[in-house]
Amino acid sequence: MSAVTGDVMVFERETQSRVAGGHLEGLFQRIVVVTSAVILLAILCCALFAPLLAPHNPNAIHLFDPYAPPSRHFLFGQDSAGRDILSRLIYGSRLSLLGPAIVVAIAFVLGVPLGFLAAYRGGLTDGLISRVFDVVFAFPPLLLAVVIVATFGASFITAVFAVAVTYIPLMGRVVRSAALVERSKPYVEECRLQGYGAWRILFVHMMPNIGRVLVSQTTLYFAYGLLDLSALSFLGLGAQPPQIDWGGMLENANQGVFQSPTGVIFPAVAIVLLVVSLNFIADWALDYESRKESRR
């Protein structure tokens, strides 16, 4: 008898601690999510209201103060040409947000239908699309982007398209495998029995059902796109002066990293913050979705 009570007590204690752990975890997650949201919002505001927020003209040159450390006037210090790093960060957020957004949009608009088509049609169509994807995959993405930029000339738009090209098969392949799983589900069979067209089955029924995959991949690729574009800018193949983006700022600052590290630190921190916040928000969005599903 006593053994039974003991078991029950142990069980109760375990349940309690699990609940308590759940609360702490939940609190921690909430803090992370709110912080991420604030950071994202701040970066978005910077991009939208750059002229109002920037203390200086981001391209104003002060040749006598290269690599100046932070001062009262220039809070984040000055770069190789004495330009205000803070103002350049604020203006740089524009291209740093726009670039990955275009990359993701292109990858989505072309990758999703191609992936769907491959999964739904199968056979020869699938083979053809998948082999083309394989060919693009065979090159390291950044290398392929460098080749494209080298061919068409260095500019922000070329860099964006070059990165987008390497992301289409990434998106397409993920969508293809998700759609393959989805296609074998009974409700899709029911749709086929109802005689619905492929378009309706794919985009009206299947696409919302793989929404989770699409959301997570899109945010992930946004972050990757930002990093790849920054890398291209760092190599001097992305945004060209007087355009400003964070990757370009890194390139500009790396020669003077020992005189003034702020030129490297601040853009790098900005990139990391944006990528990490995006990932946290995406995780949370997916968790939220699954919680909603499990609650029902």
Add this chain to the structure above:
Amino acid sequence: MSASASAVTAATGGQSLSLQEVTTYLRVGKELKPVILRVDLHIDPGEIVGLVGESGSGKSMTALTIGGVLPRGAVTEGRLLLDGENLLEMPRSRRREVQAKKIGFVFQDPRAYIDPLWRVGDHMTEAMRVHLGLSRSESRDRAIELLDAVGIDRPERRMHQFPDELSGGMLQRVMIAGALSVNPSVLLADEATTAVDVTTQAEIVKLLARLSAERGLSVLFITHDLALADIVCSRVCVMYAGRIVEVREGRQIFDDPIHPYTIDLLAARPTIQHRVARLPVIKGVPTSAMDAPSGCPFHPRCRFALDECRTGVPAMVPVRGGLARCFRAHEDLATLAREGSSASSTKGGDDAARS
């Protein structure tokens, strides 16, 4: 009830469904392998015909053949007549259209077969909007009528709910209502009552019977539950290894089974009248049409098998008001089986007593 009556009694004119010597092959690797073989089946308007058999016997493949959604590379031969028109001779697009509009499907697991992200209302109205070109409000009104007709209370409210907010039985009714939304003349119920509890089962069965009578629906009731088929169906077809082996009217199949398979199948059911130490089983394993042995596919498991059963495939012969595919159909195998099994069961009883 008057509102629902109009939807329910909107008679479809009643069309009969006939399968004549229908054979379906699936592509396995480079070969074509049969899954149903020379199936003959006829359903009149307002009639419920049962199709009974073990898993893998070809029941569902028969339904998919009628519905026209077989896996890629499948081939169907024979004649598939809907109101006298051979579907298999139609151009593909026309055939798909006829099948989509004239044939409704009800499956075992409505939770899997209804898009989980769609509200009941959207699921109900989709086919009407796509196939009948009805507007949103028209199809909505009709959907509510149909939900009411299949016995769902407060249909307006249900229209806004998601599938996972409804119980299994309720969802099965939604599926039936959805299948009826484009006014089909044939309803294929593939294990439609298997996944619901017994009381709900009875209600669903009653509902199908009522809808069939009121709307002149030809219903193919696929099940592995012989007792259920017996209650619902005016005719029962027993399927084994892709072939129909016995066809009987009404209660005949229970009182006077002809085919050895049916006899054993019935003997393997527990009954409330007789208590047996151990239920008889059919020895051997069920086979599908794909890897059926030569001759009569049942012969390796049949206790009445003769030499000719191993070589020749028996034809369908009329026996005692039914049809059976057996060389010994004219003998009273059921009585023979009873005598044999009573001998073996007493022996079994002795064994049990000794141990």
